[in-house]
Amino acid sequence: MTNDQRRLTIDWVETREIAIVAQFLLVTDLDNTLVGDEAALVELNQRLTWHREQFGTKIVYSTGRSPTSYRQLCSEQTLLTPDALVTGVGTAIYYEDHSTSDASWADRLATQWDRDKVVAIAAHFADLVPQPDSEQGAFKVSFYLEEAIAADVIPQLETSLKVQDLNIKLIYSGGQDLDILPTQADKGLAMTFLREKWQLSPAQTVVCGDSGNDRALFSMGDERGIIVGNAMPELLQWHKSNPKPHHYLANARCAGGILEGLHHFGWF
Template identity: 30%
Template sequence: MPVTLYYYTGWQECQLHGCPKGDSAWRDMAFKTVPGKPSVHELHVEADGLEFVVCDMQKKYWDNPPDWYGKKNYLISEAGKYSLRNGHLRRIRDTPVLVVTDLDHTLIGHERDPENKLLEDFKTTWLGEYAPNGSALAYSTGRNKSMALDVAKERHLPRPELLICGVGTEVYAIPSSLPLFDWWEAGASLQLMPEWKSKVLDGFDRKYVEDILLAAFPKFELRGTPEDDPYRIPTAYQMDENFDAGKRTLQETLGEKYQVISSGHGEWKLIDICSSQAGKGKALEFAQRELKFEPGRTLACGDSGNDELMFRCDGSYGVMVANSLPELVEAMTKNAQDSVLAKGKTFWTTTWRWQEESRT
């Protein structure tokens, strides 16, 4: 049985110096580059295990285990597929999954992770156990593209397959030729996916919606610009006892071609108006089709009202993080027995991890 090792490195060339299980002699084995993944190198060894370290081809620089690893050499005890990144040796999962995650207060920027330790744990888990097996990652955020790229750079987020912005109104494919990190530097060249734009967004009439808001709904304060938010109209509502009725009346006035999406908690609610064929739920379904993942192998993660539609996608799995806003908790609790919502499977966690035992 073979051992396959994927090694994340900035070295152009590198080699493994190790001893296959059952052998007595150490030897050098060169890694091969992985096409389309310049930061990943690959090695196959016919063995049931392996003790090793990694070095450059001149043996000037060495990758030895960090102190917390507890051993002087890396150790693989049985055949299988593994990855090594920043001292973390991980066994690669067998089955690919699609993860579609919100950013703010879900993956990043929440009070349960002030030092980004959970975020770093996600990166290690994702890159070590899932990314090498064909799994796919998509970021789905209320931020516009520019703001999403800014936070990706700030938090050093790994390259996704798709970047979904503007509460599911914009979908961008991220080329695999871009680096695993620093991919955000190519943000200016990212264009809306033609398949998404032609099927979903061409019917969005911005002036029609703005005229209705200005004429009859002054409580919904217009925000954003056509340049930053081309296929949604962001508004804000200062909360009062009339909010629910006002939102319902606005939806009825706009008609079935549009949807009114609310999120936030406190004095102000953020309200987005977009096509009924957009939104985070429709964008998740589009991601499944484009990336070829069945709903049963899709996991959606979120914390607020604009994430609710992802949890309504038939057959998909969902994570409401432990710091989710009351609006999402109340909606999911109230509708837990709905025939539509019950088709999804949602569970709670403080950090992301695909767990077979959680699939009930």
């Protein structure tokens, strides 16, 4: 190796090290991902606070919860104030006081979406049990569906919706939660929207999850992914079938798994 080649190699390594410790975007699910191990959450909060103050790191909570349910969680757990809150499995994005959702994101989801028609068609399926009103949204129709019959019901429902030319996708997770969303809505697409808004690269983005509705976070591209050690079988099976070098399966659970993953990727 020539001296010039050595110098280029050293420069590349130094640049990579600077990139690792610099600003990044953390996008994490809440229940059983960020929340679930109080001691680990305290440590993670401390480290993220320091990193945000030093490098401008962005924190996004991406949850299936509604804003109401999120506020309830905040009253029970010590959570950092996020730079953005993604609720309803990617159907709404909030900033600052979380009182008004991002209008440009809502405009994207509105194309060919007819919530009333979705509700009317779903009403013909007796096995679908509507979730509480607080968990419904302008771009989210949610039901409980038993896991034992989900494989039969979901394809039939999807066919009934699509023959009406409705702009929909179905997301089933946790062995009970079925969400009907616009095609342009999910956690991964909301993450991409925010990443581009803040002009951060996939290599500067870390996503964390534990369940089926988090698969979209891990499916977008080269974002670093942390699957926590207590992940549900539905996500573990997907990870096994879709192995990627930039995805990390942690041993520790919940916030401890996020800490472990951030150490693995070199940010902590």
